[in-house]
Amino acid sequence: MDIVVEVHKKTAARLAADMVQNGMVVGLGTGSTATYMIERLGERIAEGLEVLGIPTSEDSARKARQAGIQLTTFAAHRHLDLAIDGADEVQRGPLNLVKGLGGALVREKIVAQAARKFVVIVDGNKPVDHLGQRTAIPVEVIPFGWESTADQLSQCGAKSLHPRMDRAGHLFVSDNGNMILDCNFGPIEKPDFLASQIDSIVGVVEHGLFLNMASEVLVATEQGVERWEP
Numbered sequence: 001m002d003i004v005v006e007v008h009k010k011t012a013a014r015l016a017a018d019m020v021q022n023g024m025v026v027g028l029g030t031g032s033t034a035t036y037m038i039e040r041l042g043e044r045i046a047e048g049l050e051v052l053g054i055p056t057s058e059d060s061a062r063k064a065r066q067a068g069i070q071l072t073t074f075a076a077h078r079h080l081d082l083a084i085d086g087a088d089e090v091q092r093g094p095l096n097l098v099k100g101l102g103g104a105l106v107r108e109k110i111v112a113q114a115a116r117k118f119v120v121i122v123d124g125n126k127p128v129d130h131l132g133q134r135t136a137i138p139v140e141v142i143p144f145g146w147e148s149t150a151d152q153l154s155q156c157g158a159k160s161l162h163p164r165m166d167r168a169g170h171l172f173v174s175d176n177g178n179m180i181l182d183c184n185f186g187p188i189e190k191p192d193f194l195a196s197q198i199d200s201i202v203g204v205v206e207h208g209l210f211l212n213m214a215s216e217v218l219v220a221t222e223q224g225v226e227r228w229e230p
């Protein structure tokens with residue numbers, strides 16, 4: 001763990017948590033940066049803030065409960081005021097994202113889509129010129145016939161592709177009971193085109209390309225926090 005990077009993640013996360021106002025329904029992201037945000041929200045709740053949270057994973061739900069955040073569901077609240085989440089890559093300019101290396105991309109995308117405002121919190125290692133430059137694109141697929149789904153993804157240009165494994169060396173199982181295929185496309189020139197190709201494959205539940213979704217990105221570095229808007 002790089003302590004300096006952790007400090008930057010925490011700085012962006014706390015700033016985003018401080019954007020939350022009384023009475024809001026807030027989407028709670030997944031990952032280490034989002035965890036700092038959940039912790040800060042817990043501190044504010046202890047000081048009197050009243051909010052409801054919709055978590056993007058079982059892990060975030062657990063952390064939110066520990067922090068004292070009251071949780072709600074889409075059955076009770078169809079729209080969120082604000083969603084706050086980390087990202088694996090942020091494309092400079094359009095602020096397209098790669099998300100899902102933490103395995104929660106489907107719920108993260110549903111929550112981001114339902115939010116009036118989607119704030120992304122990252123450290124300075126995350127901005128890139130092209131998505132796919134540094135990370136694989138995670139694609140959640142149903143387990144049935146995944147080998148065939150994987151062949152279809154290769155035909156979309158994935159140079160290599162690996163089923164995600166858990167720490168025990170077994171196939172990773174998402175909160176939705178699915179698998180994740182980490183697809184290495186290299187730097188992606190046309191993310192919209194690739195996204196629509198992947199969307200059309202039967203067996204794909206969702207992919208980690210979050211295009212035109214971020215309202216604002218907070219990038220924390222040694223120089224402070226920059227606020228980027230698309």
Ligand SMILES: O=C(CO)[C@H](O)[C@H](O)COP(=O)(O)O
Pocket residue numbers: 029030031032033034085086087088098099100101102103104105108
């Ligand atoms: O998409 C995610 C989880 O599915 C995370 O937001 C992403 O992986 C960033 O994680 P971290 O804040 O730990 O760097």
